Amino acid sequence: MPRVVDHRQRRDELVDAVWQLIIEHGLPGATIRAVAERSGWSSGAVRHYLPTREAILDAAAQRVGAVIEQRVRAVDPSAPPLEVLAGILIAVLPTDESSRRASEVWLAFVGQAVSDRAIADAQGILYRDLNQLLVEVLTQVTTLGYEVDGGPDAAAAELQALVDGLTVHVLLGRVEPVRAEDVLRAAVRRLVVSAT
Template sequence: MPRIVDHDLRRAELAQAVWSLIREHGLAGVTIRSLSERSGWSSGAIRHYLPRREAILNFAAQQISEQAGRRLRELAPHPDPFEDFLARLELTLPLDADSRLWLEVWLAFVGAAVSEPNFADAQGLLYRDLNTYFQEVLAEFSRHGWLPAHTPQQAATELHALLDGLSVHLLLSQITPQRARETLRAALARLLVAPGAPDSSRP
């Protein structure tokens, strides 16, 4: 009987190996040979999935985007729409092991993209998917009158910039998780105002 291969599991294992190389050595440390040594896969097996180094790096970015998106979708909904969105925004901050790993890898892509434009597409994937999600949620808030002073695009850009800054500060241990949460809550409360409620209705 032929052996059944769980391709999703194998890809997840490979993603973990690529991420660990990026965290330790940066993007420059990712080669088919180093990935083979780290993952225990043969070079031939890696090339079956990812034939070139560029494909490996794009795969690493894509896997972060997919796993982060899955995490957002799987979070149990909160009956209060403000609290529900806030909880999902907090999931994007490096407040636990998974999100910290993803953001450390994201930072490596950002740094590399500054001087090497060929990494910009991979880094952009991480930005675009999340920004699209923000805009979709904020558009729904806007339709229900919760976004009195901004368009969904403006609000998404503002929130995304804040999350990026808070993430870097957290990774560098410049602020505490509690302070990051408080800052995020205050910023979201300035953007989202329940119809008929005063601007100061939320802490």
């Protein structure tokens, strides 16, 4: 009887190896050969799931997006609007092992994107998804009797820049996650105020 292979699990194992290589060596360290060595698989087996370096990097970036999306989806949408907004931002911060690893991989993409247009485009997807969500939430709060300083687009850009910067500082150990959360809550209270 042929052995049943769980292809999703095997691909996930490879992406785990990719993430570890990126965390240790940056994006240049994530090659098919290095993934094969790290995972203990043959290069041919790796190529079956991740046929090119671009596919390796795409899989790593998609996993970053999935981790953040899962954390954002865990925010209680029935909470008061400002808590929802702050919760979304806090969900992006590296506050546990999974989100810390995701943030380390994200930061490697950001660093490489400065000089690599293709990486910048892939990184842009991660930026656009969060930005779009923030604009939507900020637009929605204006329909609930709140004023957004500078409008939803400007406030979303400011909040996203703040959470990106805080993420870097948390990763570097310069800011404690709890302090970063407080800073984000304060920024939300400053930018979004009751119109009444």
